[in-house]
Amino acid sequence: MLAVGLLLLFYVGMIGLALGLLSLPYVLQVGPRLHTLLTVLCVAAGGAVLWSLVPRLERFEPPGLLLTEAEHPRLFEVIRDVARRMGARMPEDLYLIADVNAYVSQVGGVLGLGGRRVMCLGMGLLAVDNVSQLRAAVAHELGHFQGGDTRLMGVLCATRQAMARSLELFGRDEHALLRWPLAWMCGTFLRLTQALSREQELVADGWSVRIAGKRAHVSGLRWEALHAAGYRRFLEQEVWPLAHRGVVPDNLFEGYRRYLASAAWRESLGELTAAASERAPCPYDSHPSLDERVAFAERFDLPDVPVDPTPASTLLSNLEALERCFTQRLWPHAVELMSWTEAGARWSVLWNETASRVQVRVPGFCLARVVELLQDAAAWGPFAEAIQPRLVGYRAPDRDERVLEVVSHAASAYLASILAQHGMVWRTSPGEPLRLEREGEPVDPTALVEGVLEGRLGVEAVEGLCARLAVARDAAWSVREKEREEALAPLVPVKVEHAGDAVTVCAPFSRLGLPHCCAVCGGDLCRHVETRFHVGGVLNDDGDITIEVPVCQTHALQPHKAFKVRRYEQASDLITLEVPSLEYARLIQRSNA
Known part of the structure; x- marks a missing residue:
């Protein structure tokens, strides 16, 4: 009710603001020339406010590979059985995506009304789950359809986007009086709706426990959280370095299965398991924490359901060919595919x-x-x-x-x-x-x-x-x-100039690395402090630039003393910094050599 109240307050307030702007020229009695200018400005401003409230029609882009029942009857049989037991309607489309994840959405229609139901299953999820765990995941996602969550989320997402556009419209400092109330309303609305989203996740978990059983649901939650992190680590360590060289393995999921049997996986298992449950909750989270979801499931007093240990990947027909085809779709611009x-x-x-x-x-x-x-x-x-x-x-x-x-x-x-x-x-x-x-x-x-x-x-x-x-x-x-x-090329070209007492360095800002010592005195590094500096010369958009300044314990509260930003050109990305000494300038040059 609070979320709906804020939603209505936002739209009433913004429409009232737009109407006020449109009527302002007629309320104020001014001269003809000024009246024309004021009318144009107010109409433009009021129109911009109203346009920011209009829902945007987003074109649906298929998120992955479309699966059909004719090609994968065993997978559809499992999903159909879960839907029948829940009294739910089957999704119209089923897509295969890359993640260790699953989700549902309602595409088409207006604000979540109408359209068709879409379910997405991760190839990574099918690679690590057994059939019972997959049934639990499917029941959870269909539970969102049963609860009407996808329809409600259409309205909430449209409102969030309208709020974001309105905030962008009043983003300048001169609009602070309008921006701050709007920012408070947006933050409050986001916290309330994300809390609602967390409740919806628990309701959907209830379906999962009742349909697939507590053991399958809880083990699936833990397993999927573990492998979501594990799969990301696999990509970072085994795939991305090669991909940056234009070479991609032709079957990512075969590689991930090998990774799960490796020494690196065994060594990281404890760390990943702890990280999955130790993450601190945040009021802006869309999902409850893993421990909260497990505790919620444990409260159900239901008969035990036998677990089917068959790998969920066996439900897909011609698995290896599908994995290779799917990998190629993920890397359409790969220079070369390799085994x-x-x-x-x-x-x-x-x-x-x-x-x-x-x-x-x-x-x-x-x-x-x-x-x-x-x-x-x-x-x-x-x-x-x-x-x-x-x-x-x-x-x-x-x-x-x-x-x-x-x-x-x-x-x-x-x-x-x-x-x-x-x-x-x-x-x-x-x-x-x-x-x-x-x-x-x-x-x-x-x-x-x-x-x-x-x-x-x-x-x-x-x-x-x-x-x-x-x-x-x-x-x-x-x-x-x-x-x-x-091998001899510098990491970043740094030009040092010394004129009188002033020492400057000029280098590409986005690539420049500052030495890991205090920028004020050269002492031992304690921390990096994000510091805003005013830009001299050619300005960027707001006349300021932010630098992560390395400082020692003594100068932790004085990072602004480290530099003066003489010049910054966005087009060339070149920054000119005045630094404390010639020795420090030479140090910057050597550390980027």
């Missing part, structure tokens, strides 16, 4: 780039220097700064850890690239480290290098391997001229 057996060779390209960076940025480097580096802790810092310039001036508490990461990866990549030049073959699988192999002898270069760095292995382990493979101690990685130029 997972080729992943090792594709990952090797990234490691070879690191080897080239080492060879070019550390003069005279060779295989013997790898062994020397692993033994000499004093050399780790300069070596890491040469490979990763962002570590120049790095004075945060985790410096040693970051340095060790760079040394470990760079030494591993260099060693592996040299060994691959001498006949070893790259091998990997989702969630497993990149390995080398020759005549049945596997080598994990990362484990080998980390073992020496941590003191668990002696350098003779590296030397013995190289001797068995007949690799000379002075073997070096060969670098072509183009690779040399790429």
Whole structure:
């Protein structure tokens, strides 16, 4: 009732404002010329307010691959059985999407009235759920139809969009008197409607428990929350780095199944499980927390329902071909699709780039220097700064850890690239480290290098391997001229100018990295403080720019003392900063080298 009251108050208030603007020229008695100008301005303003309230007709874009009953009868049989037991109408369309998720919506019609029912099932959901858990998910989604949630959400979403457009209309500082009441109303409306949405989720959970049983519902909730995070991690670690190189595995879901059997998944299981239940609730959440949903389900006193452990993916016909087709639809602009057996060779390209960076940025480097580096802790810092310039001036508490990461990866990549030049073959699988192999002898270069760095292995382990493979101690990685130029190219070009007491740096703002030390005094980094600076010269839209300023504990409340923004050009993205000293300017230049 509060939400509906705010909805009505918003529309009445905005329509009243528009009518007031339209009638203003006739209320005020002004001269003819001023009357014409005032009339034009008021009509334009009133029309803009009314236009912001008009619902927008959104064209429906299919969210995924349309599934038909003729192609997948077993899947439709399960959905039809759940709908029959609930007394619900079947959705008109069923789409396959990529996520570990499912949702329903009502498309077409006006404000949620009319239109057709659409259900979306995630391929990731089908990949990890059993049939009982899928039935629970389907019952939950059909429960939204039964509760009329999709019709109500049409009205609420249209109102939220109208409020957002109205806020944008009164976004300037000179409209503060109108903006602040509207912003309060919008925030209150969002909190109330999101609380309503959370209640709707619990009502839909009730359907899930009654139809599929408490065990299937609760295990499905936990399993899907775990795998939603796991699938994102799989994409970040195993797919995105290759995709950025224009290569995509031809079956994402086969890769995810392999990932679930990997050491990386076993190691992250505890962390992901804890994260799924430890997330703090927020008044703007659309769903209750996992613990709240489980506690709600546990309150039901219902007979136990046997669990069908059959994988839900078996309900799809010709699964492998469907997964490959679906992957291709997800990556329509991929340069190349590859099988997972080729992943090792594709990952090797990234490691070879690191080897080239080492060879070019550390003069005279060779295989013997790898062994020397692993033994000499004093050399780790300069070596890491040469490979990763962002570590120049790095004075945060985790410096040693970051340095060790760079040394470990760079030494591993260099060693592996040299060994691959001498006949070893790259091998990997989702969630497993990149390995080398020759005549049945596997080598994990990362484990080998980390073992020496941590003191668990002696350098003779590296030397013995190289001797068995007949690799000379002075073997070096060969670098072509183009690779040399790429390795030497700065992360960001930084120009330093010194005139009198003023020192300035000029660089692309969006790419510029500030050294991890206090920007005011150069001391140990405590935190980054988001700080607004007024822009001199050519202004951006509002005359201010925000910079994350690194500061020490002493200057934590004085980040504004770090810089003056002399100039910022949005078109070129070039920013000119006046900095405290020439030494700090040189530090910025080196950390972006």
